[in-house]
Every structure is written in C-alpha cells, then in structure tokens.
Amino acid sequence: MKKDSSLTFPSLNILRTFTAVGTHLNLSRAAEERLATPSAVGHQIRELETTRHTPLFLRVGKRLELTDAKQMLLPDLRVGLPKLRRQSTLSH
Numbered sequence: 001m002k003k004d005s006s007l008t009f010p011s012l013n014i015l016r017t018f019t020a021v022g023t024h025l026n027l028s029r030a031a032e033e034r035l036a037t038p039s040a041v042g043h044q045i046r047e048l049e050t051t052r053h054t055p056l057f058l059r060v061g062k063r064l065e066l067t068d069a070k071q072m073l074l075p076d077l078r079v080g081l082p083k084l085r086r087q088s089t090l091s092h
Contacts, residue, residue: 010048012081017044018056019077025057025064 010018020030020041027038027045034041049056058065 008051010051014044014048015077016081017041018048019081021045021057021064022066023078025066027064 017030017034017036020033021027024030024033027041031038031041045056055067058067
C-alpha cells in the first residue's frame with residue numbers, strides 16, 4: 001500500500017533546513033547554519049517539494065524567493081521549532 005505523502009509530516013531536520021533556507025534565501029548560508037553542504041540542503045528542499053507536490057521557492061537565476069503560500073508558513077516555523085526544542089529538553 002502506497003503511503004499518502006500529504007498525510008506524512010516532514011522530519012524536524014527538513015523543517016529546520018527549510019527555515020534556514022527561507023531565512024537566508026541562500027543555500028550556502030543555510031548550509032553553514034545547518035552544518036551541511038549546499039548540495040545536501042538543496043537535496044532536502046527538493047525532497048520536501050516533491051513530497052508536498054508544491055514548489056517552496058522560486059528560483060530566479062541564483063536567487064531564491066519563497067512562494068506566496070510558504071511565506072505564511074515560515075514565521076510559524078520560526079516560532080514553533082524553538083518551542084519544540086525547548087519542550088523536548090524539558091522532558092529529558
């Protein structure tokens with residue numbers, strides 16, 4: 001039975017990568033923040049776009065821009081991911 005990707009929640013690692021790319025709008029800077037290579041960051045973003053069946057970024061030459069729908073998601077992730085991190089450290 002094939003898994004419905006619209007029901008699958010992306011990993012926290014991929015959400016953190018999306019947040020870094022959305023903040024910097026630059027794969028190299030996001031890779032520095034995530035301690036990864038730009039290639040790995042690009043791969044995670046493409047994976048997320050593929051599983052969500054929607055583009056997250058517009059690629060304009062070497063520049064990245066968030067799509068309209070994802071501009072609304074980024075602020076929620078910037079607030080929500082640190083809250084998850086704090087909650088997970090409190091439970092240990």
